[in-house]
Amino acid sequence: MTQLVWNGLFVGSFYALIALGYSMVYGIIKLLNFAHGDLYMLGAFIGYAMLSSVGIIPASMSITALLIVLLLTMIISGGIGVGIERLAYRPLRGSPRLAVLITAVGASFTLEYGVSAIAGPNPRVFPVRLQGQTFDVLGARVSAPQIVLMVIAVLLMLSLNSYIQRTSMGRAMRAIALDPKGSLLMGINVNKVITWTFFIGSALAGAAGVMAGAYYGKIDFLMGFIIGLKAFTAAVIGGIGNIKGAMLGGLLLGLLEAFGSQWLGGEWRDVFTFAVLIAFLTLKPTGLLGERVTERV
Amino acid sequence: MSENIDSSTAPRLIGKPASVVSRLFESKQLGWAGFAIAVIFPFLVANNYAMNIATTAVIFILLASGLNIVVGYCGLLDLGYIAFMAVGAYTAGIVSKAWELPILFTIPAVLLMTVLAGLIIGAPTLRLRSDYLAIVTLGFGEIIRLTANNLTITGGPSGIYGIPGVELFGLDLSSPVMFYFFCVVVVSLLVLGSARLGKSRLGRAWRFVREDEDAAEAMGIHTYKVKLAAYIFGAMWGGMGGMLFAAHLSAISPQSFVFLQSALVLMAVVLGGMGNTRGVVVGAVVISLLPEFLRDMGNLRYVIFGVVLIAVMVLRPQGFWPARAYEPEKGEPNKHGPDMDDGGSGPGAHGRKRSRREHKKVTTSGQESFGRETSSQERGENA
Numbered sequence: 001m002t003q004l005v006w007n008g009l010f011v012g013s014f015y016a017l018i019a020l021g022y023s024m025v026y027g028i029i030k031l032l033n034f035a036h037g038d039l040y041m042l043g044a045f046i047g048y049a050m051l052s053s054v055g056i057i058p059a060s061m062s063i064t065a066l067l068i069v070l071l072l073t074m075i076i077s078g079g080i081g082v083g084i085e086r087l088a089y090r091p092l093r094g095s096p097r098l099a100v101l102i103t104a105v106g107a108s109f110t111l112e113y114g115v116s117a118i119a120g121p122n123p124r125v126f127p128v129r130l131q132g133q134t135f136d137v138l139g140a141r142v143s144a145p146q147i148v149l150m151v152i153a154v155l156l157m158l159s160l161n162s163y164i165q166r167t168s169m170g171r172a173m174r175a176i177a178l179d180p181k182g183s184l185l186m187g188i189n190v191n192k193v194i195t196w197t198f199f200i201g202s203a204l205a206g207a208a209g210v211m212a213g214a215y216y217g218k219i220d221f222l223m224g225f226i227i228g229l230k231a232f233t234a235a236v237i238g239g240i241g242n243i244k245g246a247m248l249g250g251l252l253l254g255l256l257e258a259f260g261s262q263w264l265g266g267e268w269r270d271v272f273t274f275a276v277l278i279a280f281l282t283l284k285p286t287g288l289l290g291e292r293v294t295e296r297v
Numbered sequence: 298m299s300e301n302i303d304s305s306t307a308p309r310l311i312g313k314p315a316s317v318v319s320r321l322f323e324s325k326q327l328g329w330a331g332f333a334i335a336v337i338f339p340f341l342v343a344n345n346y347a348m349n350i351a352t353t354a355v356i357f358i359l360l361a362s363g364l365n366i367v368v369g370y371c372g373l374l375d376l377g378y379i380a381f382m383a384v385g386a387y388t389a390g391i392v393s394k395a396w397e398l399p400i401l402f403t404i405p406a407v408l409l410m411t412v413l414a415g416l417i418i419g420a421p422t423l424r425l426r427s428d429y430l431a432i433v434t435l436g437f438g439e440i441i442r443l444t445a446n447n448l449t450i451t452g453g454p455s456g457i458y459g460i461p462g463v464e465l466f467g468l469d470l471s472s473p474v475m476f477y478f479f480c481v482v483v484v485s486l487l488v489l490g491s492a493r494l495g496k497s498r499l500g501r502a503w504r505f506v507r508e509d510e511d512a513a514e515a516m517g518i519h520t521y522k523v524k525l526a527a528y529i530f531g532a533m534w535g536g537m538g539g540m541l542f543a544a545h546l547s548a549i550s551p552q553s554f555v556f557l558q559s560a561l562v563l564m565a566v567v568l569g570g571m572g573n574t575r576g577v578v579v580g581a582v583v584i585s586l587l588p589e590f591l592r593d594m595g596n597l598r599y600v601i602f603g604v605v606l607i608a609v610m611v612l613r614p615q616g617f618w619p620a621r622a623y624e625p626e627k628g629e630p631n632k633h634g635p636d637m638d639d640g641g642s643g644p645g646a647h648g649r650k651r652s653r654r655e656h657k658k659v660t661t662s663g664q665e666s667f668g669r670e671t672s673s674q675e676r677g678e679n680a
Contacts, residue, residue: 030428032428032431032432034432087607088607088610088611091611092610092611092614095614096372096614097427097428098368098372098374098427098571099610099614100610101374101427101428101431102374102563102567102606102610103606103607103610103611105376105560105563105606106603106604106605106606106607106610107603107607108603109560109599109600109602109603109606110600110603110604110607111603112599112603113596113597113599113600113602113603114600114603116596116599117595117596117597117600121596225556226439229432229435229436229439232432233436236429267443267446267447268443268447270439270440270443271439271440271443271444271447274436274437274439274440275440277433277436278418278421278422278433278436278437281421281422281425281429281433282421282422285425285429
């Protein structure tokens with residue numbers, strides 16, 4: 001029981017990290033960035049490329065090396081996210097929603113098969129594999145790497161939250177989410193803020209990718225597809241566009257999944273998750289923390 | 298088909314009054330010409346490989362024309378379209394194997410199951426914003442694939458094999474060439490059906506919903522019902538495609554229904570020109586044949602597809618051969634070239650925000666008011 005809760009929270013913190021990017025972008029420009037899950041995949045591959053170019057890393061150094069790689073990966077994947085926004089989404093700002101959605105699908109497709117063309121379609125084994133002793137906490141087996149990764153995830157989320165609440169850039173983001181035209185008139189550089197949003201969201205996804213690679217040990221070019229869907233589910237559960245909602249939704253989805261797969265069997269885990277998504281959209285499309293949005297004509 | 302592909306730039310010429318090319322492109326005989334090419338093809342190349350690819354392409358045309366109903370006419374993005382094909386294929390396979398029925402007798406079951414699937418996924422989500430529908434359909438595609446992978450009745454990961462070929466009035470149509478002809482006939486009828494649907498009263502309602510849902514609602518169109526109808530029609534077309542697919546390969550497995558396939562069907566619709574059946578057919582032929590020619594490139598060909606998809610959306614959102622939103626008045630011959638440039642507006646360009654580029658296009662064609670014109674027309678017809 002506690003084991004299930006712990007596993008759920010651990011997986012959920014990954015979902016939350018990715019859901020944050022989804023939710024931020026959606027909150028600000030109302031775009032479902034399908035390529036977001038693929039930035040997670042890209043993060044894993046960037047981390048892989050960096051770690052394997054370094055060569056053999058002694059086990060004692062693996063955490064330090066991983067942290068450095070994590071930071072670099074966040075910068076690179078953030079940059080790629082910004083590039084996608086510049087090339088694919090910005091020219092279409094203000095076009096019909098269908099066109100933007102299709103572009104997002106194209107971006108996702110390009111990233112997936114671009115990586116598969118460069119790195120090959122077969123799964124790769126991550127060079128650093130986090131291992132450590134396990135503890136017994138209230139009857140649940142908790143391993144040291146799990147704790148480390150979860151601490152990193154929580155730190156990232158907390159710093160993002162205070163960034164959005166405390167800094168002027170964060171305030172600008174919230175303003176644009178409320179009213180883009182009004183914020184433009186009030187002197188906010190909307191394009192710059194959107195660029196930053198993409199950078200932060202993509203960086204978080206990239207970080208999650210490296211962490212997942214280091215923990216699970218195996219990466220492949222389609223790994224972002226399912227996780228992107230799940231992150232979206234998490235964002236919807238929490239209320240899309242809501243930062244705290246995305247964190248809550250991620251953790252909740254992790255828990256739901258842990259119990260669901262215990263109950264139905266592991267092979268039904270993903271089916272269960274998407275059923276949760278559909279159920280949520282039917283019963284409470286605004287999510288737990290979201291507000292009802294009335295469409296203005 | 299080559300002349301069709303080459304002239305994909307034709308809509309650019311349409312600004313001038315009725316040029317030869319544009320008249321050619323709007324000619325009523327074009328459908329027959331396509332049909333004739335499809336029928337003649339086996340007499341030119343009749344080896345098994347070519348027949349196999351051609352049959353696949355024909356089934357792909359059916360899928361694209363079905364998705365065109367959902368995406369092209371109604372403007373709803375469906376990213377899990379292949380799920381309906383999977384439902385159709387599995388229903389056909391399971392029913393025909395379990396009761397040892399000829400595969401054509403499974404059609405009622407296939408249609409029933411796909412309509413059910415369409416209702417299950419469409420009913421809860423079509424009330425929401427269209428973005429949600431897109432991602433829910435994505436999830437639905439995965440649900441269907443994973444379910445097929447996990448259940449025993451669907452044969453698990455290895456799928457179902459030994460599905461019987463097509464038999465009609467005691468005639469065995471399972472040889473490659475005969476099956477190809479069978480597919481051409483069935484698909485032509487269904488493609489014609491979808492084109493007709495697009496011109497019907499329901500089709501006009503679909504396009505109105507696509508252009509401006511709020512206005513449509515205000516004009517008395519029950520947008521939810523109309524969208525659900527589009528979704529269900531799309532599902533039935535997909536299911537028929539699945540049945541043909543099962544009969545063609547005689548074996549199906551979950552690997553045939555991955556997201557990549559959904560994305561390829563979507564590309565055919567988008568690149569061909571959303572809402573225009575002819576464009577979609579050409580798009581489907583190109584998308585299904587191109588990977589065969591680019592086989593040496595491996596996965597790079599899909600990268601190219603992705604980049605082209607983005608580029609088309611940015612530079613030419615209406616696709617290469619767009620639909621005309623303009624409908625000639627009764628009794629008035631189609632003289633206005635400029636109207637056809639409506640293409641500027643694939644789905645939704647009359648929407649609240651018309652982009653600068655599209656606006657420019659409209660004004661250069663000297664027809665500033667056509668947005669209003671079309672909608673007033675629709676208003677008259679739907680009132």
